[in-house]
Amino acid sequence: MSKTDRRLLSGNEAVARAALDAGFALGAGYPGTPSTEILESFSELGGHAEWAPNEKVALEVALGAAFAGARALVTMKHVGLNVAADPLFTATYTGVSGALVVVSADDPGMASSQNEQDNRRYALAAGVPMLEPSDSQEAYDLVFQAVEVSQRWQLPVLLRLTTRICHSKTVVRARELGLAAARPHFEHDAKARVMIPAYARPAHRRLRQKLAEIAEWNESSPLNRIEPGEKALGIVTSGISYVHAREAAGGASFLKLGMTYPLPMEKIRRFAAGVQRCLVVEEGDPYLVEAIRAAGIAVEGKHEMYRFGELDVQRVRRILAGDVSPEPTPPRGKPPELCKGCPHRAVFETLGKLDCIVAGDIGCYTLGVLPPFEAMDSCVCMGAAIGVGLGLRQVLPAEQARRVVSVIGDSTFVHGGITGLVEMIYNPPPTGHVLLILDNGTTAMTGLQEHPGTGRTLDHKATGRVVFEDLARTLGVKRVHVVDPSKDPAGFEKLMRESLACGELVVIVARRPCLLAAKKIRAYQAADTGEGDGG
Ligand SMILES: Cc1ncc(C[n+]2csc(CCOP(=O)(O)OP(=O)(O)O)c2C)c(N)n1
Ligand code: SF4
DSSP: OOTTOEEEEEHHHHHHHHHHHTTOOEEEEOOOTTTTHHHHHHHHTTOOEEEOSSHHHHHHHHHHHHHTTOEEEEEEEHHHHHHTHHHHHHHHHHOOSSEEEEEEEEOTTOSSOSOOOOTHHHHHHHTOOEEOOSSHHHHHHHHHHHHHHHHHHTOEEEEEEEHHHHHOEEEEEOOSSOOOOOOOOOOOOHHHHOOOHHHHHHHHHHHHHHHHHHHHHHHSOTTSEEEOOEEEEEEEEEHHHHHHHHHHTTTEEEEEESEEESOOHHHHHHHHHTSSEEEEEOSSSSHHHHHHHHTTOOOBOOOGGGGSSOOOHHHHHHHHHTOOSOOOOOOOOOOOOOOTTOTHHHHHHHHHHTTOEEEOOSSGGGGGGSTTTOOOOBOOSTTHHHHHHHHHHHHSOHHHHTTEEEEEEHHHIIIIIHHHHHHHHHSOOTTOEEEEEEEOSSBTTTTSBOOTTTTBOTTSOBOOOOOHHHHHHHHTOSEEEEEOTTTOHHHHHHHHHHHHHHOSEEEEEEEOOOTTTHHHHHHHHHHHHSOOOOO
16 A cells, blocks of 8 residues: 555554554564454565564564664563563663564453453553554554654553554554664673673663653653643543543543653643543553552542443443442353364363363363363463463372363463473472373464464464474473374273373373364465375
């Protein structure tokens, strides 16, 4: 498209388009709703996009690129930032030479997540400047702003999106003139990038100095705008909450914040002083209201009941009216279930039949918890199946411990399970343990993305492959099996009985492609080799 075209884009597509127009050399990430399409779109547009094994590695790859003077993008869902938090908290000390934009896509209301953590807290805790768009155009524009801030202060910048911003489509006008790609080069600067305590102490002071400068700059930056209206009501807001509040209280005065860390506190103070009632409208945690009150500015916040779930126009009207009466419960939809013919089905049928205690994990297979299987006993975060299973095995009485099985998907195993396997070998429980890797050849839950176990890159081209059975054997597991439970349920049941009884460490790779991915996998293989068997 020509750069002056107006296009209907989702927030995710807008970020991808902006990354291309702003000369980003690299996009790295790990899939996770609602962020996944950013890198897929960036790749389709011709950008260099990579799926990393997990978000921590993705951030580190992007940081390396930014050390080399390039502009780098890293994308993840909100819980991904927990995984990437370690490098994030020190990347603010090291700073960057190019630009580093970290996209956190939060999921208030948990449309497809295990919690609704509010990642604005990370900006404050790690000291990362944070920008929050309210629609796709802003998502596009704020990528450029993020580059400006990142390059000027040599810091990573957090671009915080939420589900509605990621997935809603609004019109985007791309810039006529993008940014020329930076020329990567490396200059030694150990004092800036090697965080031994002697170098980290001044680095922390540098970070606080930069944040103070950004806070001052943000007082008059174009990122926060006052929209004058009636003096009776002033609303301080950001992100998608702005859109809802605008509709719910059209006549009010607004202070719409685009940079929500560090906050333009004096601007907020003046705004609050100029209206009779000043209300903070925000989704999720009382992040803004707490910060504003801590600065001694009297503002009204929402009732605790509105901390949960997404906001919408109706809920904002209730907040404005101080209505704390019970909200109508939405009609219950049909519960999700594994596809008919899903390879995970045969596994959970057997686990249920054998009355296993199942330390589960996150993916399509989490649906093994629901009827008709009801064969999952825990699911915490990606990779936890192995550690939790081992902990259960370590302390349960032997007759129960012997029934514990850790069940993990292939993408999840690569993401967060490999170190759990190392723990299993290093600290084997007295009754042994059984690890079941459900290898369906894809990351099904988030829309069939590749991962290092598939041997194909983000754009489905052949690359190196991590072979789970080889890895387990190399790490020292003696009993390693590769089976297809759908093809031979009786054989799988027999193997499970033997494995649970043997008292040793067992890794079983249950391999059969996801029903929805099988045809695509065959096509990718055929494209690579001229022949494909989909196995
Ligand atoms: C830290 C983190 N990153 C990303 C996600 C999103 N997510 C949930 S499960 C999953 C992977 C599922 O793939 P796999 O383990 O192969 O199971 P499948 O869905 O294919 O059965 C992803 C990416 C998440 N929940 N947590
Ligand atoms: S998408 Fe694939 S893995 Fe997920 S339930 Fe359907 S067949 Fe199973």
